[in-house]
Amino acid sequence: MLHRWIFVSIASLVTATTLGQEITSNSTKSTAASSLACGAIRHDLGSSIVESSGSEYNATTQGPWSLFNSVNQPTCIVYPRSASHVQAAMSSIFQFGSHYSVQAGAHSAMVGWNSINDGVLISFAHMTNTSYNQQSDTITVQPGVHWGDAMATVEPFGVSVIAGRASDIGTGLLLGGGISFVSPLYGWSADSIKEMDVVLVTGQLVTATATNKYSDLFRALKGGANRFGIVTRYELYPAHTGTKDQKNWFGGIIVYPGSSSVALNNASARYIREVTDPKAGLIVILNTMNLTAVDANTVYLFYKGANLPTNIFGSFLSIPSTSTSLSLLSYYDISNLIAGSSRGNGQQFGASSWIGDEGTFLKGYNHLINFTRAFETELLTSDMIISPIPLSQWTARSSRGVNAIGDPGVPYAAINFHLIYPAGVTTIPTDVDAGFKLLLSQASSSPGLPLYINECDASQNVFNTYPTFATLQKTYAKYDPSRFNVEHTAGPIGL
Numbered sequence: 389m390l391h392r393w394i395f396v397s398i399a400s401l402v403t404a405t406t407l408g409q410e411i412t413s414n415s416t417k418s419t420a421a422s423s424l425a426c427g428a429i430r431h432d433l434g435s436s437i438v439e440s441s442g443s444e445y446n447a448t449t450q451g452p453w454s455l456f457n458s459v460n461q462p463t464c465i466v467y468p469r470s471a472s473h474v475q476a477a478m479s480s481i482f483q484f485g486s487h488y489s490v491q492a493g494a495h496s497a498m499v500g501w502n503s504i505n506d507g508v509l510i511s512f513a514h515m516t517n518t519s520y521n522q523q524s525d526t527i528t529v530q531p532g533v534h535w536g537d538a539m540a541t542v543e544p545f546g547v548s549v550i551a552g553r554a555s556d557i558g559t560g561l562l563l564g565g566g567i568s569f570v571s572p573l574y575g576w577s578a579d580s581i582k583e584m585d586v587v588l589v590t591g592q593l594v595t596a597t598a599t600n601k602y603s604d605l606f607r608a609l610k611g612g613a614n615r616f617g618i619v620t621r622y623e624l625y626p627a628h629t630g631t632k633d634q635k636n637w638f639g640g641i642i643v644y645p646g647s648s649s650v651a652l653n654n655a656s657a658r659y660i661r662e663v664t665d666p667k668a669g670l671i672v673i674l675n676t677m678n679l680t681a682v683d684a685n686t687v688y689l690f691y692k693g694a695n696l697p698t699n700i701f702g703s704f705l706s707i708p709s710t711s712t713s714l715s716l717l718s719y720y721d722i723s724n725l726i727a728g729s730s731r732g733n734g735q736q737f738g739a740s741s742w743i744g745d746e747g748t749f750l751k752g753y754n755h756l757i758n759f760t761r762a763f764e765t766e767l768l769t770s771d772m773i774i775s776p777i778p779l780s781q782w783t784a785r786s787s788r789g790v791n792a793i794g795d796p797g798v799p800y801a802a803i804n805f806h807l808i809y810p811a812g813v814t815t816i817p818t819d820v821d822a823g824f825k826l827l828l829s830q831a832s833s834s835p836g837l838p839l840y841i842n843e844c845d846a847s848q849n850v851f852n853t854y855p856t857f858a859t860l861q862k863t864y865a866k867y868d869p870s871r872f873n874v875e876h877t878a879g880p881i882g883l
């Protein structure tokens with residue numbers, strides 16, 4: 389303790405002296421602050437938990453799904469084994485005013501949201517446990533687990549997490565909301581959270597639930613992304629979906645030629661508007677780079693039952709396809725159909741939200757085609773991904789407390805414009821970025837709909853689209869009055 393006090397005292401003197409006399413540029417300040425924070429954290433936790441070089445450090449820096457995030461070099465990476473390690477790290481980060489970032493499954497498509505230069509990266513690579521408690525009927529996950537591994541651990545008990553639709557994604561999904569194939573039945577993934585242990589910016593650890601004194605924080609975390617604290621434990625209500633041998637779903641994948649695009653847009657708009665059966669699950673991926681390809685478009689479609697009812701999926705089933713792979717499946721099978729684990733390319737997301745209207749879909753899709761044509765030499769590919777958000781997704785688990793996103797009262801589609809850049813491109817080209825922002829304004833949301841924060845562009849003010857924006861701002865001011873998070877870590881704008 390004495391050593392810690394001496395270290396901190398000397399470091400504080402150094403900070404005061406250097407900040408007062410020598411340091412002029414922001415980047416030098418941030419390097420000094422992160423060096424001091426790393427030194428203090430290393431002093432407290434030891435060099436096996438705090439690394440600034442070596443094979444694990446290199447693997448973590450190169451681990452992000454988007455290449456744009458794997459070129460950063462943190463001053464140090466902290467690998468906590470417990471909440472108390474995160475508390476120690478956050479206390480020093482706060483004390484020295486260091487920039488920082490947090491990484492769980494590393495799938496953020498937003499630049500800097502899960503990696504950092506001249507700052508401290510907290511990686512959850514060593515906190516990856518999942519367990520199921522049969523007595524309480526809850527699943528506890530540590531933040532570093534990927535959904536595929538969590539599913540594999542709990543599947544033998546006949547339960548599952550309300551995971552994303554790609555097995556490699558991590559728990560950061562919960563903090564943005566989380567859209568699962570079973571969300572129409574069980575709600576947003578975030579609505580499955582029973583309680584969270586959260587380290588606030590000051591290093592204080594609290595447990596937030598829907599009913600305790602941190603219920604405002606609990607709500608804000610479910611859609612507030614990385615702005616409200618660092619979650620070190622999630623306790624989740626499971627979905628009782630059965631084991632991997634219980635094939636109680638039917639569905640799979642249909643691949644379509646490029647010529648199907650208009651018909652698929654129309655089928656999607658109609659599905660959004662008309663389908664209310666929560667046993668149906670769907671995602672539509674329209675490729676807008678190679679419009680003449682025989683395998684341009686892919687649709688994943690599922691129904692909890694023995695077949696795909698034609699009154700729900702008839703429009704999709706009647707469009708001529710290239711290949712079809714449909715069968716009886718368990719939910720475990722469904723959750724492993726998409727891995728999403730490829731690496732090596734820069735990625736960019738942009739979000740919109742549309743009501744089920746054919747004209748809106750076609751207009752937005754055509755804007756994406758025009759954008760793609762304008763920048764086709766600079767892009768590897770571009771997709772429009774359509775995720776239905778039916779009314780049941782809000783009501784399925786509303787008794788557990790509402791989330792931060794806020795039910796707009798109408799069914800809609802969360803639209804993800806997804807760009808992939810060629811290998812070797814390590815930053816977003818400014819001309820493409822400007823074109824993309826124009827696209828997002830041209831293909832903007834239908835009035836009154838929230839954007840999905842896990843699929844947004846970094847420039848989009850998603851919080852401002854939540855009906856409860858003012859409450860969210862108040863909650864942020866309450867838990868981070870010095871605005872440390874928004875000033876020291878990249879993440880959603882607007883608070």
Ligand SMILES: Cc1cc2nc3c(=O)[nH]c(=O)nc-3n(C[C@H](O)[C@H](O)[C@H](O)COP(=O)(O)OP(=O)(O)OC[C@H]3O[C@@H](n4cnc5c(N)ncnc54)[C@H](O)[C@@H]3O)c2cc1C
Nearest residue numbers: 492493494495496502553558559560561566567618619728
């Ligand atoms: C291939 C692919 C498929 C996808 N499919 C789906 C899908 O089906 N449904 C869906 O809803 N979304 C989907 N997404 C989007 C996904 O939800 C987001 O990318 C999500 O943020 C990823 O979480 P992560 O833990 O993998 O990533 P990370 O990049 O590690 O984390 C995402 C953000 O959350 C922050 N964060 C992570 N953990 C914590 C924590 N414990 N405390 C505080 N902040 C934290 C990070 O700092 C970062 O800003 C998909 C993304 C990809 C790339």
